[in-house]
Ligand SMILES: [Ca+2]
């Protein structure tokens with residue numbers, strides 16, 4: 001039997017420990033990578049599955065809107081089936097929920113300019129009233145008009161064209177074009193983050209020229225129609241309407257509005273916002289879809305976003 005000197009035995013033990021440590025590190029690393037790959041695969045699968053469910057929800061919402069157009073075309077109000085929130089429905093691996101809102105019950109920011117790109121004074125006055133009613137500075141309306149109108153002349157007295165934004169960090173320019181998302185308000189001078197959040201439920205970005213549906217409009221939006229309607233009166237109109245329609249829009253609003261404003265209200269809608277959420281395990285996806293309903297009743301998405309409105 002051979003006897004190793006004390007020093008050689010020490011080196012052998014150290015080498016063995018090093019080999020074991022290296023082996024453990026490699027094994028842990030492999031497990032970590034395998035676990036990451038599995039999570040990635042799961043997330044990818046959930047995203048595919050979630051998107052498929054959300055597309056299904058969109059098609060379903062379109063069908064509800066089509067049925068409403070066939071059966072109840074004369075008006076659109078909050079007592080109709082499309083306005084009912086869908087409670088979470090179980091699906092394979094999770095649940096899906098959704099709701100439709102009438103976007104024509106909100107103030108359409110693109111109405112601030114005509115399709116030719118000129119300022120629309122009636123809508124401008126309405127937007128100023130809406131801002132004031134919500135406790136915001138009506139002066140911000142001028143900057144929103146400049147953001148949208150075709151020219152690069154600053155709207156008097158509270159406008160903001162390229163010159164204002166050129167000094168920002170990073171600098172940017174006005175689009176001088178209708179907006180596609182209300183989130184653009186964040187880029188406009190005079191609209192602070194808190195004001196944006198206050199304004200968001202009452203405004204929308206639809207093609208210019210859409211009438212306001214008084215059957216679904218909230219009290220602040222109804223109050224914005226005229227100096228003759230204060231917030232308390234608008235709230236009483238909303239209460240009177242309840243979850244049904246105004247039986248006679250002309251009789252209700254005829255004396256309150258001047259002829260310009262009367263031509264801009266209606267009792268039906270073509271544009272709706274679908275908010276659909278699907279939860280699959282630990283994954284959740286929300287789809288915001290602006291649906292346009294055509295005269296035939298068929299509805300299709302004109303704007304979609306995932307995660308943010
Ligand atoms: Ca209807």
Ligand SMILES: [Ca+2]
Nearest residue numbers: 146149151176
């Ligand atoms: Ca402009």
